[in-house]
Amino acid sequence: MAIKPIVLLPDPVLRAKAAPVAAVDADIQALMDDMLETMYDAPGIGLAAPQIGISKRVIVMDCSDDENQPEPIKMANPEIIAASEDTSTMEEGCLSIPDHRGEVTRPSAITVRYLDEHGQAQERDCDGLLAVCIQHEIDHLNGVLFIDYLSRLKRDMIIRKMTKDARLSKES
Numbered sequence: 001m002a003i004k005p006i007v008l009l010p011d012p013v014l015r016a017k018a019a020p021v022a023a024v025d026a027d028i029q030a031l032m033d034d035m036l037e038t039m040y041d042a043p044g045i046g047l048a049a050p051q052i053g054i055s056k057r058v059i060v061m062d063c064s065d066d067e068n069q070p071e072p073i074k075m076a077n078p079e080i081i082a083a084s085e086d087t088s089t090m091e092e093g094c095l096s097i098p099d100h101r102g103e104v105t106r107p108s109a110i111t112v113r114y115l116d117e118h119g120q121a122q123e124r125d126c127d128g129l130l131a132v133c134i135q136h137e138i139d140h141l142n143g144v145l146f147i148d149y150l151s152r153l154k155r156d157m158i159i160r161k162m163t164k165d166a167r168l169s170k171e172s
């Protein structure tokens with residue numbers, strides 16, 4: 001297992017549509033393990049493969065509120081097959097856009113279909129923080145970021161700041 005560097009906005013990999021996984025083989029299982037280690041180290045509650053520069057449809061999450069009882073979740077090719085009409089609004093952050101947060105409104109409950117780490121097809125009903133996190137991570141696979149739900153003014157301000165920071169860190 002390895003901790004990988006997290007890609008930051010405005011890296012173009014974050015705006016690409018990620019490719020489906022053909023099969024959950026040993027390479028994809030190793031990718032899932034590296035992603036979980038990277039997520040726990042950050043720390044975060046979710047991570048999508050594009051955030052470590054790999055444009056594949058793989059996400060990991062752990063929304064457990066007890067650090068002594070981790071609940072790692074690994075998904076390949078996740079798809080939302082049902083979403084509630086009820087919505088909830090939560091302040092979201094993103095490991096690829098550090099130090100910025102914003103309120104996002106999403107369906108409160110979803111059903112997600114995916115392949116687990118053994119390549120078995122699964123369906124899971126989710127609500128609360130896990131539903132928010134899965135939607136945030138699937139957005140990453142489609143090149144969508146939480147800032148896309150904010151006002152144009154706020155989004156452009158964050159993009160400008162992140163672009164400037166990237167230029168400064170390249171120069172130093």
Ligand code: K1U
Nearest residue numbers: 043044045046047092093094095096133136
């Ligand atoms: O995908 C990511 O960038 C990870 C992101 C997931 C997420 C956060 C909030 C709402 C929806 C999705 C994060 O994990 S940001 C860090 C964070 O929220 C956190 C970090 C430590 C403890 C608790 C939360």
Ligand code: ZN
Nearest residue numbers: 093094095096
């Ligand atoms: Zn994110």
